[in-house]
Amino acid sequence: MINKQIVIIGAGVTGASVARELSRRQLDVLVLERASDVCEGTSKANSGIVHSGYDAKPGTLKAKLNVEGSRMMAELSRDLDFHFKNNGSLVLCFDEADRGALNDLLSRAETNGVEGVRILEADELRKLEPNISDEVVAALYAPTGGIVDPFMLTVALAENAAVNGVEFSLDTEVMSVSKDEKGYLIEAVKHPSITNKLESDENIRIHADIVINAAGVYADTFHNMVSADKIHITPRKGEYCLLDKKVGGYVSATLFQLPTAKGKGVLVTPTVHGNLLVGPTAEDTEDHDATDTSAEGLAKVVEVGSRSVKALPSRGNIITSFAGLRAHEDGGDFIIGEVSDAPGFIDVAGIESPGLSAAPAIGVYVAGIVDGICPSEKKTDFIATRQGITSMALSDIETRQRKISENPLYAKVICRCELVTEGEIVDAINRPLGATTLDGVKRRVRAGMGRCQAGFCTPKQVAILARELGVDISEITKKGCGSGLLTGYPKDETKGGEAHE
Numbered sequence: 001m002i003n004k005q006i007v008i009i010g011a012g013v014t015g016a017s018v019a020r021e022l023s024r025r026q027l028d029v030l031v032l033e034r035a036s037d038v039c040e041g042t043s044k045a046n047s048g049i050v051h052s053g054y055d056a057k058p059g060t061l062k063a064k065l066n067v068e069g070s071r072m073m074a075e076l077s078r079d080l081d082f083h084f085k086n087n088g089s090l091v092l093c094f095d096e097a098d099r100g101a102l103n104d105l106l107s108r109a110e111t112n113g114v115e116g117v118r119i120l121e122a123d124e125l126r127k128l129e130p131n132i133s134d135e136v137v138a139a140l141y142a143p144t145g146g147i148v149d150p151f152m153l154t155v156a157l158a159e160n161a162a163v164n165g166v167e168f169s170l171d172t173e174v175m176s177v178s179k180d181e182k183g184y185l186i187e188a189v190k191h192p193s194i195t196n197k198l199e200s201d202e203n204i205r206i207h208a209d210i211v212i213n214a215a216g217v218y219a220d221t222f223h224n225m226v227s228a229d230k231i232h233i234t235p236r237k238g239e240y241c242l243l244d245k246k247v248g249g250y251v252s253a254t255l256f257q258l259p260t261a262k263g264k265g266v267l268v269t270p271t272v273h274g275n276l277l278v279g280p281t282a283e284d285t286e287d288h289d290a291t292d293t294s295a296e297g298l299a300k301v302v303e304v305g306s307r308s309v310k311a312l313p314s315r316g317n318i319i320t321s322f323a324g325l326r327a328h329e330d331g332g333d334f335i336i337g338e339v340s341d342a343p344g345f346i347d348v349a350g351i352e353s354p355g356l357s358a359a360p361a362i363g364v365y366v367a368g369i370v371d372g373i374c375p376s377e378k379k380t381d382f383i384a385t386r387q388g389i390t391s392m393a394l395s396d397i398e399t400r401q402r403k404i405s406e407n408p409l410y411a412k413v414i415c416r417c418e419l420v421t422e423g424e425i426v427d428a429i430n431r432p433l434g435a436t437t438l439d440g441v442k443r444r445v446r447a448g449m450g451r452c453q454a455g456f457c458t459p460k461q462v463a464i465l466a467r468e469l470g471v472d473i474s475e476i477t478k479k480g481c482g483s484g485l486l487t488g489y490p491k492d493e494t495k496g497g498e499a500h501e
């Protein structure tokens with residue numbers, strides 16, 4: 001039996017943010033994540049928008065934590081070195097009859113305390129966004145809106161938590177949680193993986209004084225294991241099209257349409273890395289892993305997104321599509337707090353949009369709840385900052401020359417679309433909580449994120465991963481267990497060695 005003061009279930013942006021806040025304290029914290037990396041759930045598949053906070057219903061936790069989280073994001077991005085840009089957002093109104101709805105959003109913004117929000121008329125709007133649709137009559141402008149790299153935000157929070165002493169157990173799936181006299185018994189399965197170094201599944205039992213339930217679309221399952229007061233999460237699927245960087249400058253702000261009952265509707269936005277993103281749809285499903293995309297869903301994304309701009313440059317420019325699942329709880333608000341009939345069990349459930357924006361504030365809020373249950377000393381040696389991986393493509397000439405003179409691998413370009421070097425990939429693998437999969441490398445340094453979507457660089461990346469991790473290339477996967485890339489060797493070749501690179 002493993003004994004821990006605090007166990008966090010889930011290493012999405014919520015679990016990672018909570019882990020980082022708890023790592024400021026003298027506490028023994030373990031994060032259990034069923035995937036082979038952090039940021040493998042909803043946190044990897046969303047719009048990447050830092051909402052300013054005009055949309056959430058006043059008085060809700062969503063509204064409070066959205067506004068607080070978005071105010072924290074710029075400083076956090078400097079401290080933890082991830083990409084964030086304050087590009088502003090517009091909610092477009094296509095019909096004079098809808099001005100009332102736009103004004104309602106303006107009053108919500110004022111009630112929620114969002115700074116600088118105002119209505120822009122057609123002339124001013126077109127100066128700001130020349131490619132906006134001719135149909136638009138006015139828009140709500142939120143200058144504090146931003147865009148963020150959701151992977152790097154989550155990875156940065158988790159890495160910083162790990163550096164400050166939080167333990168992460170990846171490929172570890174929680175099967176059950178039950179109350180006992182002194183806390184909670186967690187039964188989990190460790191799956192075979194590069195980090196776990198196991199031949200087959202291993203059952204483990206952990207005792208925790210406090211459990212933090214940050215399991216995304218599965219958070220209702222764990223809540224309902226310990227409480228008589230049930231909750232229910234409906235996964236709400238959102239599909240996207242990601243467009244090539246050559247059309248990334250088509251808009252500069254994030255363009256929303258007026259929200260619907262199911263959410264903020266289809267947006268058109270630049271990403272922090274210069275692509276153009278269009279989506280998402282909103283379809284309820286009971287399948288908690290349904291992250292497939294469909295021809296109909298993607299056609300709808302293009303059709304609805306096309307309304308916002310003059311001519312959506314989608315033809316020939318869609319480089320990939322993806323889908324994410326919002327964790328929609330029936331009550332519609334975030335559920336964050338100690339469960340009334342399960343002392344020491346803290347829900348961080350129903351974290352649908354704006355969960356990414358709110359994440360920094362959610363971490364602080366949950367740590368405050370933990371302080372109330374189990375007061376602890378603050379660490380005097382907490383490391384508040386983190387240095388990200390230097391991007392050679394984005395560095396100035398002096399930095400590039402210095403890096404190359406220190407290590408020639410920074411001169412060897414592996415991903416030709418995003419100009420990612422072998423030196424950066426090696427850094428991504430060898431950091432705390434480093435990458436062990438192709439997707440892990442992709443999310444840390446963008447190798448394979450470009451127009452060819454890893455068509456050219458996959459074999460080279462596999463060879464680098466195998467070499468750095470000291471395993472055979474056949475063990476390298478796309479995203480962990482069940483996503484193997486190689487099925488076997490040609491008859492006349494022996495395993496391993498340069499021949500496979």
Ligand SMILES: Cc1cc2nc3c(=O)[nH]c(=O)nc-3n(C[C@H](O)[C@H](O)[C@H](O)COP(=O)(O)OP(=O)(O)OC[C@H]3O[C@@H](n4cnc5c(N)ncnc54)[C@H](O)[C@@H]3O)c2cc1C
Binds near residue numbers: 173
């Ligand atoms: C289509 C879409 C668009 C969105 N756009 C935005 C946006 O622009 N801005 C914004 O602020 N928010 C947005 N969101 C919301 C945001 O993405 C989420 O609120 C946030 O990512 C939730 O993070 P999480 O950590 O709670 O969940 P997740 O990222 O899903 O993390 C939960 C983790 O728990 C793990 N887990 C589950 N079961 C187990 C188990 N049995 N054992 C161990 N681990 C387990 C999962 O593997 C996962 O890693 C969007 C969401 C979607 C779906």
